[in-house]
Amino acid sequence: MNVFEALNSRHTVRAYLPDPVDEKVIVDIMAAATRTPSWANTQPWEIFVTAGERLERLRSAVLTAFREGEPPGQDMPRPETWPPLLERRMRELGQQRFEALGIGRGEEDARRAQSEMGIAFFGAPAVAFLCMDKTLTAWSVFDLGMLAQSIMLAAAEHCLGTAVAFAFVAYPQLIRAELGVPENLSVVIGIALGKEDEDHVQNSYRSPRRPVTEVVRTAGFSPGQSSL
């Protein structure tokens, strides 16, 4: 798969086949992905990957917490407000996804079931948690973000679908307890990995993007060569 194919075909996979992911494949993905650049080669990432019984135990613990109404408490909280345009895109994403799933406005149970699936790592057979020292700043989060995309592209080469999700790290203390993540590390984000269930309705939706002509401003290129 070439890089453009990988970039254009990657999408958030929200339903997986139960096929286990080989540990060797995970190591291969992580070896390539950790070639990601970082601030002065600080390589701030600590990666905890889980599968099998350990993952099932964690899945069951986070589901129980969610069902018992324990408030989520991510180590890195979401912004309280977003710029209005971004807020609108977020709302549109929700509307379009629910529409693709045939879930109407008032169907609170179905909406809650969707949240549960996110909390439970969308049923993926493997999950990677990206962590970094709590004292680090946004620059290291930037590094982790690039690492996350590298992991997802390397996974695509192994024919694995992925999902990066804030919902996966809703209960960091449970992740710490199950995987032995030290207290000095923030559990920043999780990435699910596994074979995509291609026929599942959860995976039928493809998110749009702003046109490149709106996003990119160019200056100084040779006249007549621009395709923007």
Ligand SMILES: Cc1cc2nc3c(=O)[nH]c(=O)nc-3n(C[C@H](O)[C@H](O)[C@H](O)COP(=O)(O)O)c2cc1C
């Ligand atoms: C930092 C981050 C957090 C995310 N958290 C969630 C999440 O909690 N639940 C979810 O379903 N998707 C989550 N996503 C996936 C985004 O909704 C998705 O990437 C976006 O809508 C674009 O769709 P695509 O990945 O299919 O191209 C997250 C993505 C990122 C980068």
